[in-house]
């Protein structure tokens with residue numbers, strides 16, 4: 001069974017999707033599902049924090065409510081935010097529950113949420129993307145306990161530049177460092193399917209994932225990053241086609257162990 005390995009329910013501050021709706025939608029698509037709620041330790045220290053949204057959650061409440069659903073088709077994971085100052089907090093957080101899957105993601109740079117314009121101000125694309133990719137490489141080395149590297153192309157969602165895609169040829173050295181750190185630490189690259197409607201994004205991502213395969217990468221997780229039930233399994237046909245072309249095997253995780261999707 002193919003899994004959607006990245007989704008957010010009401011335990012994530014920016015989602016109102018209920019577990020029941022998410023599970024029903026995955027079932028109707030014939031997909032397994034992993035909930036990966038946000039844990040961004042740094043968020044409360046950033047300038048946009050006003051107390052109304054908090055990208056942290058209580059693992060014991062999560063477990064109490066969702067354990068009943070956990071099984072062959074539904075796994076309980078977390079998406080932790082990687083920043084230079086969050087390693088100890090992340091490790092302490094992960095001690096609090098037996099998560100099935102841990103995605104590590106970069107959502108913040110210089111204590112700034114990449115969602116907002118601040119980080120990009122005064123930087124051209126090469127500077128903003130270069131720093132993002134070099135930090136990503138460093139974060140993987142410092143946080144080798146994660147199972148999956150989330151959305152390498154996260155910055156492309158919100159950057160203000162006309163051409164938002166990460167081009168392999170523009171950042172080959174930095175991208176190689178990211179991919180090599182992923183492979184060396186037994187981490188799996190996520191193929192985040194949110195941007196796959198865009199043919200140019202597919203072309204540019206194919207170059208990055210082809211390089212991952214060339215360097216020895218064998219596995220990927222597919223993840224929609226759904227915050228609404230209708231987005232579960234989004235663009236999975238395209239993603240499966242990409243995986244086949246690149247000879248990368250889609251996998252999922254249970255109790256932090258990799259499983260093949262058959």
Ligand SMILES: [Zn+2]
Pocket residue numbers: 079105107150151
């Ligand atoms: Zn994310």
Ligand SMILES: [Zn+2]
Pocket residue numbers: 006007008079225
């Ligand atoms: Zn996410």
